[in-house]
Amino acid sequence: MKPHLPLAPVRCALITDSHLGPSRDSELHGHRPYDRLRQALRTIAELPTAVDLVLHCGDLSQDRSPESYALAHELVRELLRDTGVPVYFLMGNHDSVELLHREFAVPVRTYPDKAMSADFSFTVGHQRFVVLDSWHANTHDPLGFVTASQLVWLEETLGESTAAGEKAVVCVHHAPIPTGSPWLDANMIITNGEDLHRLLARYSPAVGIVVHGHLHRAMTVVRDGVVYAGAPSVVWQYLWEPWRTEPEQDPLTPPMYTLLECFPDRIQLAAYPI
Numbered sequence: 096m097k098p099h100l101p102l103a104p105v106r107c108a109l110i111t112d113s114h115l116g117p118s119r120d121s122e123l124h125g126h127r128p129y130d131r132l133r134q135a136l137r138t139i140a141e142l143p144t145a146v147d148l149v150l151h152c153g154d155l156s157q158d159r160s161p162e163s164y165a166l167a168h169e170l171v172r173e174l175l176r177d178t179g180v181p182v183y184f185l186m187g188n189h190d191s192v193e194l195l196h197r198e199f200a201v202p203v204r205t206y207p208d209k210a211m212s213a214d215f216s217f218t219v220g221h222q223r224f225v226v227l228d229s230w231h232a233n234t235h236d237p238l239g240f241v242t243a244s245q246l247v248w249l250e251e252t253l254g255e256s257t258a259a260g261e262k263a264v265v266c267v268h269h270a271p272i273p274t275g276s277p278w279l280d281a282n283m284i285i286t287n288g289e290d291l292h293r294l295l296a297r298y299s300p301a302v303g304i305v306v307h308g309h310l311h312r313a314m315t316v317v318r319d320g321v322v323y324a325g326a327p328s329v330v331w332q333y334l335w336e337p338w339r340t341e342p343e344q345d346p347l348t349p350p351m352y353t354l355l356e357c358f359p360d361r362i363q364l365a366a367y368p369i
Protein backbone atom coordinates (compact mmCIF):
# COMPACT_ATOMS: atom_id res chain seq x y z
CA MET A 96 0.00 0.00 0.00
CA LYS A 97 1.43 3.39 -1.01
CA PRO A 98 1.99 5.89 1.80
CA HIS A 99 -0.41 8.84 1.89
CA LEU A 100 1.39 11.92 0.56
CA PRO A 101 0.32 15.34 1.84
CA LEU A 102 -1.13 17.70 -0.73
CA ALA A 103 1.31 20.27 -2.05
CA PRO A 104 0.41 23.87 -1.22
CA VAL A 105 -1.37 26.04 -3.76
CA ARG A 106 1.06 28.91 -4.32
CA CYS A 107 -0.47 32.28 -5.18
CA ALA A 108 1.49 35.44 -6.01
CA LEU A 109 -0.47 38.50 -4.84
CA ILE A 110 0.23 41.78 -6.61
CA THR A 111 -1.77 44.95 -6.28
CA ASP A 112 -2.12 48.66 -6.97
CA SER A 113 -0.06 48.88 -10.15
CA HIS A 114 -1.84 52.09 -11.27
CA LEU A 115 -0.91 51.82 -14.94
CA GLY A 116 -1.29 54.94 -17.06
CA PRO A 117 -2.09 55.18 -20.78
CA SER A 118 1.55 54.83 -21.90
CA ARG A 119 4.72 52.95 -20.93
CA ASP A 120 6.38 56.16 -19.77
CA SER A 121 3.43 57.48 -17.72
CA GLU A 122 4.59 58.58 -14.27
CA LEU A 123 2.74 58.77 -10.96
CA HIS A 124 4.15 60.26 -7.76
CA GLY A 125 7.66 59.96 -9.15
CA HIS A 126 7.28 56.33 -10.26
CA ARG A 127 6.84 54.65 -13.63
CA PRO A 128 4.09 52.05 -13.00
CA TYR A 129 4.63 50.15 -16.26
CA ASP A 130 8.24 49.37 -15.33
CA ARG A 131 7.25 48.35 -11.79
CA LEU A 132 4.53 45.95 -12.92
CA ARG A 133 6.81 44.50 -15.58
CA GLN A 134 9.50 43.84 -12.97
CA ALA A 135 6.97 42.28 -10.58
CA LEU A 136 5.69 39.87 -13.23
CA ARG A 137 9.24 39.03 -14.33
CA THR A 138 10.22 38.30 -10.71
CA ILE A 139 7.22 36.00 -10.29
CA ALA A 140 7.81 34.25 -13.63
CA GLU A 141 11.42 33.52 -12.64
CA LEU A 142 10.76 32.12 -9.16
CA PRO A 143 12.61 28.82 -8.68
CA THR A 144 9.36 27.15 -7.60
CA ALA A 145 6.51 28.12 -9.89
CA VAL A 146 3.33 29.67 -8.55
CA ASP A 147 -0.06 28.19 -9.41
CA LEU A 148 -1.76 31.52 -9.99
CA VAL A 149 -1.29 35.29 -9.87
CA LEU A 150 -3.95 37.42 -8.20
CA HIS A 151 -4.05 41.17 -8.80
CA CYS A 152 -5.95 42.78 -5.92
CA GLY A 153 -7.19 45.88 -7.74
CA ASP A 154 -6.20 49.24 -9.20
CA LEU A 155 -4.59 47.64 -12.21
CA SER A 156 -5.20 51.00 -13.91
CA GLN A 157 -4.85 54.54 -12.59
CA ASP A 158 -7.16 56.26 -15.08
CA ARG A 159 -9.54 53.59 -16.46
CA SER A 160 -8.10 54.17 -19.93
CA PRO A 161 -8.35 51.40 -22.57
CA GLU A 162 -4.65 51.96 -23.22
CA SER A 163 -3.71 51.07 -19.63
CA TYR A 164 -5.52 47.72 -19.85
CA ALA A 165 -3.95 47.00 -23.23
CA LEU A 166 -0.53 47.56 -21.66
CA ALA A 167 -1.40 45.20 -18.80
CA HIS A 168 -2.54 42.58 -21.30
CA GLU A 169 0.75 42.99 -23.16
CA LEU A 170 2.78 42.46 -19.97
CA VAL A 171 0.83 39.40 -18.90
CA ARG A 172 1.29 37.81 -22.33
CA GLU A 173 4.96 38.71 -22.47
CA LEU A 174 6.04 37.54 -19.04
CA LEU A 175 3.68 34.68 -18.20
CA ARG A 176 2.93 33.14 -21.62
CA ASP A 177 5.54 30.41 -21.20
CA THR A 178 4.47 29.44 -17.69
CA GLY A 179 0.77 28.85 -18.27
CA VAL A 180 0.05 30.50 -14.92
CA PRO A 181 -3.51 31.92 -14.77
CA VAL A 182 -3.97 35.54 -13.71
CA TYR A 183 -7.10 36.79 -11.91
CA PHE A 184 -8.08 40.43 -11.40
CA LEU A 185 -10.08 42.23 -8.72
CA MET A 186 -11.96 45.45 -9.29
CA GLY A 187 -10.27 48.46 -7.67
CA ASN A 188 -11.54 52.00 -7.17
CA HIS A 189 -9.38 53.21 -10.11
CA ASP A 190 -10.52 50.39 -12.39
CA SER A 191 -13.22 49.99 -15.02
CA VAL A 192 -15.33 46.86 -14.54
CA GLU A 193 -16.33 46.99 -18.20
CA LEU A 194 -12.70 46.97 -19.38
CA LEU A 195 -11.65 44.28 -16.91
CA HIS A 196 -14.48 42.16 -18.27
CA ARG A 197 -13.60 42.93 -21.90
CA GLU A 198 -9.81 42.62 -21.71
CA PHE A 199 -9.41 39.82 -19.15
CA ALA A 200 -12.82 38.08 -19.13
CA VAL A 201 -13.33 38.98 -15.48
CA PRO A 202 -16.76 37.58 -14.56
CA VAL A 203 -19.46 40.09 -13.62
CA ARG A 204 -22.81 39.75 -11.90
CA THR A 205 -25.91 41.96 -12.04
CA TYR A 206 -27.86 42.82 -8.89
CA PRO A 207 -30.89 45.03 -8.17
CA ASP A 208 -28.60 47.33 -6.16
CA LYS A 209 -25.52 47.18 -8.43
CA ALA A 210 -25.57 46.98 -12.22
CA MET A 211 -22.17 45.35 -12.79
CA SER A 212 -20.16 43.74 -10.03
CA ALA A 213 -17.01 41.64 -10.41
CA ASP A 214 -17.98 38.98 -7.85
CA PHE A 215 -16.88 35.44 -8.63
CA SER A 216 -15.27 32.35 -7.17
CA PHE A 217 -12.85 29.82 -8.60
CA THR A 218 -10.76 26.87 -7.49
CA VAL A 219 -7.10 26.18 -8.17
CA GLY A 220 -5.90 22.79 -6.99
CA HIS A 221 -7.50 22.17 -3.62
CA GLN A 222 -7.94 25.87 -2.80
CA ARG A 223 -11.06 27.95 -3.35
CA PHE A 224 -10.86 31.71 -3.89
CA VAL A 225 -13.85 34.04 -3.45
CA VAL A 226 -13.61 37.51 -5.04
CA LEU A 227 -15.81 40.38 -3.84
CA ASP A 228 -16.06 43.71 -5.69
CA SER A 229 -15.88 46.48 -3.05
CA TRP A 230 -16.24 49.48 -5.40
CA HIS A 231 -19.59 51.24 -5.77
CA ALA A 232 -20.39 54.28 -7.91
CA ASN A 233 -22.48 55.89 -5.16
CA THR A 234 -19.69 55.81 -2.57
CA HIS A 235 -17.24 58.68 -2.10
CA ASP A 236 -13.93 57.55 -3.63
CA PRO A 237 -11.57 56.12 -2.33
CA LEU A 238 -13.94 54.52 0.19
CA GLY A 239 -15.54 51.16 -0.58
CA PHE A 240 -19.00 49.66 -0.17
CA VAL A 241 -20.63 46.25 -0.61
CA THR A 242 -24.35 46.03 -1.30
CA ALA A 243 -26.96 43.88 0.41
CA SER A 244 -27.23 41.69 -2.69
CA GLN A 245 -23.48 41.13 -2.71
CA LEU A 246 -23.58 40.05 0.92
CA VAL A 247 -26.32 37.55 0.07
CA TRP A 248 -24.16 36.15 -2.74
CA LEU A 249 -21.14 35.97 -0.42
CA GLU A 250 -23.14 34.19 2.28
CA GLU A 251 -24.38 31.62 -0.23
CA THR A 252 -20.84 31.09 -1.52
CA LEU A 253 -19.33 30.68 1.95
CA GLY A 254 -22.19 28.36 2.83
CA GLU A 255 -21.12 26.15 -0.06
CA SER A 256 -17.55 26.18 1.24
CA THR A 257 -18.76 25.27 4.73
CA ALA A 258 -20.78 22.34 3.38
CA ALA A 259 -17.74 21.13 1.42
CA GLY A 260 -15.41 21.49 4.40
CA GLU A 261 -13.30 24.04 2.51
CA LYS A 262 -11.41 27.06 3.75
CA ALA A 263 -11.76 29.86 1.20
CA VAL A 264 -9.40 32.73 0.52
CA VAL A 265 -11.66 35.80 0.37
CA CYS A 266 -10.30 38.55 -1.86
CA VAL A 267 -11.38 42.21 -1.86
CA HIS A 268 -9.75 45.50 -2.86
CA HIS A 269 -10.61 47.82 0.06
CA ALA A 270 -9.71 47.12 3.68
CA PRO A 271 -12.89 45.77 5.32
CA ILE A 272 -12.32 46.99 8.90
CA PRO A 273 -10.53 49.85 10.72
CA THR A 274 -6.77 49.62 10.98
CA GLY A 275 -5.93 52.27 13.58
CA SER A 276 -4.55 54.84 11.12
CA PRO A 277 -6.73 58.02 11.35
CA TRP A 278 -6.46 59.07 7.69
CA LEU A 279 -6.80 55.53 6.41
CA ASP A 280 -9.87 54.75 8.49
CA ALA A 281 -11.54 57.99 7.41
CA ASN A 282 -10.82 57.60 3.69
CA MET A 283 -9.85 54.10 2.57
CA ILE A 284 -11.95 51.36 4.17
CA ILE A 285 -15.31 49.79 3.29
CA THR A 286 -17.96 52.10 4.74
CA ASN A 287 -20.21 49.20 5.76
CA GLY A 288 -17.32 46.93 6.60
CA GLU A 289 -18.97 45.97 9.89
CA ASP A 290 -21.74 44.21 7.94
CA LEU A 291 -19.13 42.35 5.92
CA HIS A 292 -17.12 41.46 9.02
CA ARG A 293 -20.14 40.05 10.87
CA LEU A 294 -20.84 37.76 7.93
CA LEU A 295 -17.21 36.65 7.67
CA ALA A 296 -17.01 36.03 11.42
CA ARG A 297 -20.21 33.97 11.30
CA TYR A 298 -18.67 31.80 8.58
CA SER A 299 -15.13 31.92 9.99
CA PRO A 300 -14.62 28.13 9.76
CA ALA A 301 -14.90 28.56 5.98
CA VAL A 302 -12.65 31.64 5.81
CA GLY A 303 -8.96 30.83 5.72
CA ILE A 304 -7.88 34.44 5.22
CA VAL A 305 -9.14 37.73 3.77
CA VAL A 306 -6.63 39.43 1.46
CA HIS A 307 -6.91 42.96 0.13
CA GLY A 308 -4.92 45.77 -1.49
CA HIS A 309 -5.60 49.53 -1.60
CA LEU A 310 -3.44 50.51 1.39
CA HIS A 311 -0.04 50.36 -0.33
CA ARG A 312 1.24 48.65 2.78
CA ALA A 313 1.61 45.14 4.18
CA MET A 314 -0.42 44.88 7.35
CA THR A 315 -2.45 42.30 9.26
CA VAL A 316 -5.53 42.64 11.47
CA VAL A 317 -7.03 39.69 13.35
CA ARG A 318 -10.58 40.05 14.67
CA ASP A 319 -13.07 37.45 15.89
CA GLY A 320 -10.98 34.70 14.36
CA VAL A 321 -10.86 36.34 10.91
CA VAL A 322 -7.42 37.24 9.53
CA TYR A 323 -7.28 40.32 7.28
CA ALA A 324 -4.02 40.71 5.34
CA GLY A 325 -3.21 43.80 3.29
CA ALA A 326 -0.86 43.27 0.35
CA PRO A 327 1.82 45.88 -0.50
CA SER A 328 1.85 47.72 -3.82
CA VAL A 329 4.12 46.78 -6.71
CA VAL A 330 4.81 50.51 -7.24
CA TRP A 331 5.14 52.36 -3.90
CA GLN A 332 4.20 52.04 -0.22
CA TYR A 333 2.68 54.50 2.23
CA LEU A 334 3.55 55.27 5.83
CA TRP A 335 0.49 54.46 7.95
CA GLU A 336 1.59 54.94 11.55
CA PRO A 337 -1.28 55.53 14.01
CA TRP A 338 -0.17 59.11 14.62
CA ARG A 339 -0.29 60.17 10.96
CA THR A 340 -3.27 62.22 9.81
CA GLU A 341 -2.11 62.46 6.15
CA PRO A 342 -0.66 59.81 3.82
CA GLU A 343 3.04 59.98 3.03
CA GLN A 344 5.21 57.80 0.82
CA ASP A 345 7.56 55.40 2.56
CA PRO A 346 11.08 56.02 1.22
CA LEU A 347 12.53 52.84 2.75
CA THR A 348 10.07 50.07 1.81
CA PRO A 349 10.46 48.92 -1.82
CA PRO A 350 7.81 47.75 -4.31
CA MET A 351 6.76 44.26 -3.25
CA TYR A 352 4.69 41.18 -4.08
CA THR A 353 3.20 38.70 -1.61
CA LEU A 354 3.56 34.93 -1.76
CA LEU A 355 0.46 33.20 -0.37
CA GLU A 356 0.87 29.48 0.24
CA CYS A 357 -2.34 27.53 0.88
CA PHE A 358 -1.78 24.20 2.63
CA PRO A 359 -4.70 21.92 3.51
CA ASP A 360 -4.24 22.76 7.21
CA ARG A 361 -2.86 26.32 7.17
CA ILE A 362 -2.21 29.43 5.09
CA GLN A 363 1.13 31.23 5.05
CA LEU A 364 2.03 34.55 3.48
CA ALA A 365 5.11 36.74 3.25
CA ALA A 366 5.96 39.88 1.27
CA TYR A 367 9.11 40.11 -0.85
CA PRO A 368 10.74 42.98 -2.80
CA ILE A 369 10.49 42.84 -6.54
